[in-house]
Amino acid sequence: MQKLVVKGKKSLSGTVKISGSKNATLPILAASILSDKKIELSNLPIVKDVITMSELLKHIGSNIKLNLKKKKIFINNNGRKLNTVAPYSLLKTMRAGVIILGPLLSKFGKAKVSLPGGCAIGPRPVDIHLFGLKKMGATIKIKDGYILAEAKNGLVGTKITLPSISVGATENIIIAASYAKGNTHIKNCACEPEIKNLTDFLKKMGVKISWVNKREIKVVGNQKLKSVKHKIMFDRIEAGTFIIAGAVAGKKLRITDIESKILSKEMTILRKMGINLKISKNEVTVLYSKEIKPISIITEPYPGFPTDLQAQIMVLMIKAKGLSKIRENIFENRFMHVPELNRMGAKIKVKGNLSLINGPQELNGAEVMATDLRASVSLVLAGLIAKNRTSINRVYHLDRGYEFIEKKLKKCGANISRLNY
Ligand code: UD1
Secondary structure, eight states: OEEEEEEOOOOEEEEEEOOBOHHHHHHHHHHGGGOSSOEEEESOOOOHHHHHHHHHHHHTTOOEEEETTTTEEEEOOTTOOOOOEEOHHHHSSOGGGGGGHHHHHHHHSEEEEEOOOOOTTOOOOOHHHHHHHHHTTOEEEEETTEEEEEOTTOOBOOEEEOSSOOHHHHHHHHHHHHHSBSEEEEESOOOOHHHHHHHHHHHHTTOEEEEEETTEEEEEOOSSOOOEEEEOOBOHHHHHHHHHHHHHHEEEEEEESOOGGGGHHHHHHHHHTTOEEEEETTEEEEEOOSOOOOOEEEBOSTTSBOGGGHHHHHHHHHHSSEEEEEEOOSOTTOOTHHHHHHHTTOEEEEETTEEEEEEOOOOBOOEEEOSSHHHHHHHHHHHHHSBSEEEEEOTHHHHTTOTTHHHHHHHTTOEEEEEEO
């Protein structure tokens, strides 16, 4: 096992280059199942979830080559018949694996995909994914922990209004619709930038896709897809994490390789908190801010404030003078980092999906542990401003989604190291 050890009270300065987006890469890799032509993906983040997804594709027989050095993936299935079974062993650590259901079903007329494993941040069902695929003609049964789906004559485009907004379900249905017969019109979609990156990829392969408005999309299926080269967009959650790191512990931290307009909600909130930001098109510099003000935020689907940055901004709220509030509207159990932050000296109360953060509080280093990816990184941020030494256990959560995190922080002056124990 590994842990990260942070010795706090060192201020950060320098430049952080943001990596490619994990949440854009995963559905794009799943969509590669649809094509028999060459696919080249660049700007890939080398993180555990991406490795797991490429192992899943390899397992089903995809001809996929990952070049870690160049951060590229090459796929060329050239008419191969893929195995349509996705086992539990590969889905238990990565819920996003269920996105291969739509493409397998659409291309091969059947799929057996393990239900994703339990998740610390809430039950995370897949009913919306299945609702959409059934509308397109699939018959679906759940048996022995597996989704058994069939569409003997292929999926057929139709009108689908999703019962609530889901990123994964929107992606699964868009990918399935890209190979289905006829037109699919999806309403009440998620519109996260990663979904736009996915639709750009599908369009380059020859699928006609148009966004009718923010939450409505039309897809015309196409079974003859073209070869494609595609660059994965930047990771907006990694970018947001480092911008918040700059706000909590920075002297002058420059975050590059981003599209700052995609982060406009986050920047607006940080500015309201008194954070001094210099924003340009592809980078942002976080300057030292003397007084941090409290704020109330609600997590929402894009373009609202992302649940994936909730734990990180909570650390900034600990430094703010006064009472801040967070209402978590996306996942029902996503305050698992609170008891750990309180053990470090924070004064945070949780009432249902609301947390009340009373600041400013001085943090003290401690031995801590997190149960999900974003909660873990919030403990790293807390370690940066705490007195003494903070040990963050279960680093494998962080490695699922942050590329070279300790390297990037070290380069900016953090005292952070990885230990085996
Ligand atoms: C994606 C992101 C994750 C982010 C989340 C919300 C990826 C790989 N992961 O996860 O980082 O935190 O969006 O922005 O992109 N739900 C149902 N039934 C379903 C599907 C979802 O009830 O069939 C519920 C979930 O339990 C949750 C809410 O809908 O409460 C939103 O989940 P969803 O948008 O689907 O999240 P993911 O796609 O799993």
